[in-house]
Amino acid sequence: xxxxxxxxxxxxxxxxxxxxxxxxxxxxxxxxxxxxxxxxxxxxxxxxxxxxxxxxxxxxxxxxxxxxxxxxxxxxxxxxxxxxxxxxxxxxxxxxxxxxxxxxxxxxxxxxxxxxxxxxxxxxxxxxxxxxxxxxxxxxxxxxxxxxxxxxxxxx
Amino acid sequence: xxxxxxxxxxxxxxxxxxxxxxxxxxxxxxxxxxxxxxxxxxxxxxxxxxxxxxxxxxxxxxxxxxxxxxxxxxxxxxxxxxxxxxxxxxxxxxxxxxxxxxxxxxxxxxxxxxxxxxxxxxxxxxxxxxxxxxxxxxxxxxxxxxxxxxxxxxxx
Numbered sequence: 001x002x003x004x005x006x007x008x009x010x011x012x013x014x015x016x017x018x019x020x021x022x023x024x025x026x027x028x029x030x031x032x033x034x035x036x037x038x039x040x041x042x043x044x045x046x047x048x049x050x051x052x053x054x055x056x057x058x059x060x061x062x063x064x065x066x067x068x069x070x071x072x073x074x075x076x077x078x079x080x081x082x083x084x085x086x087x088x089x090x091x092x093x094x095x096x097x098x099x100x101x102x103x104x105x106x107x108x109x110x111x112x113x114x115x116x117x118x119x120x121x122x123x124x125x126x127x128x129x130x131x132x133x134x135x136x137x138x139x140x141x142x143x144x145x146x147x148x149x150x151x152x153x154x155x156x
Numbered sequence: 157x158x159x160x161x162x163x164x165x166x167x168x169x170x171x172x173x174x175x176x177x178x179x180x181x182x183x184x185x186x187x188x189x190x191x192x193x194x195x196x197x198x199x200x201x202x203x204x205x206x207x208x209x210x211x212x213x214x215x216x217x218x219x220x221x222x223x224x225x226x227x228x229x230x231x232x233x234x235x236x237x238x239x240x241x242x243x244x245x246x247x248x249x250x251x252x253x254x255x256x257x258x259x260x261x262x263x264x265x266x267x268x269x270x271x272x273x274x275x276x277x278x279x280x281x282x283x284x285x286x287x288x289x290x291x292x293x294x295x296x297x298x299x300x301x302x303x304x305x306x307x308x309x310x311x312x
Contacts, residue, residue, distance in 0.1 A: 035270050051272040058297030073270070107281075123289070124306050127282040130275035137274070140306035154270070
């Protein structure tokens with residue numbers, strides 16, 4: 001204790017040091033929370049997940065599907081240029097890499113894969129930019145029984 | 157001297173001054189000014205000691221010595237806490253701040269807390285498909301929600 005006194009670091013000095021130690025460094029972005037949702041679009045029913053109801057009428061006008069169901073929600077955390085991997089449904093997988101965060105918008109690179117006979121094949125790769133927390137959509141990949149996969153990706 | 161005056165003198169000699177009226181005080185004063193003998197006799201009266209009052213002897217010097225010794229030997233007001241204990245509030249504050257800063261760095265919302273909000277203002281800057289697939293970029297609905305659509309090739 002005498003040593004501490006002579007060094008001039010009292011108890012409140014330790015408080016300041018502790019606060020600086022865990023505070024984010026200036027300019028450093030923390031990891032983003034990435035979400036990847038797998039949506040089954042079908043013509044076999046009219047089941048619509050509650051989350052999609054605000055959008056479903058617009059989707060019905062554009063596409064032939066009557067039912068839209070969120071079958072899986074996956075995600076993880078990743079920083080800039082860090083890959084977030086998500087297993088979807090029916091052997092589909094997604095990788096999302098945050099590329100840039102600027103002015104409340106997030107740019108991500110999305111790659112969709114399908115596992116075929118033990119090999120992971122890329123299906124689609126797209127780069128898009130959107131407001132943080134808003135979902136970007138990519139679809140068209142075939143599912144079983146004639147349904148189609150729509151992938152929704154968001155990051156914040 | 158009349159009887160009433162003798163009675164007043166007796167009452168004063170007995171110490172009963174509060175019962176005299178202002179007129180009686182004035183008459184008694186006038187009498188004493190005119191009668192030196194009565195004034196001398198009244199001046200020689202010794203006040204009666206209240207029998208309930210007990211005479212207390214002053215402490216001797218030897219009785220004071222322990223008192224001064226106890227005063228000079230005191231270490232200060234109250235109990236002296238060890239210096240190391242005085243530092244504990246600082247450590248506790250540092251730990252509390254560190255915990256608050258750590259919680260602050262955690263994402264505010266994760267997993268089930270996501271709500272589906274379409275990225276109407278999404279900007280798709282790159283699309284790549286593989287194999288025999290082709291791609292389309294749709295603007296869905298009145299607000300033109302961008303949706304990347306993969307059209308599988310004949311062999312898919």
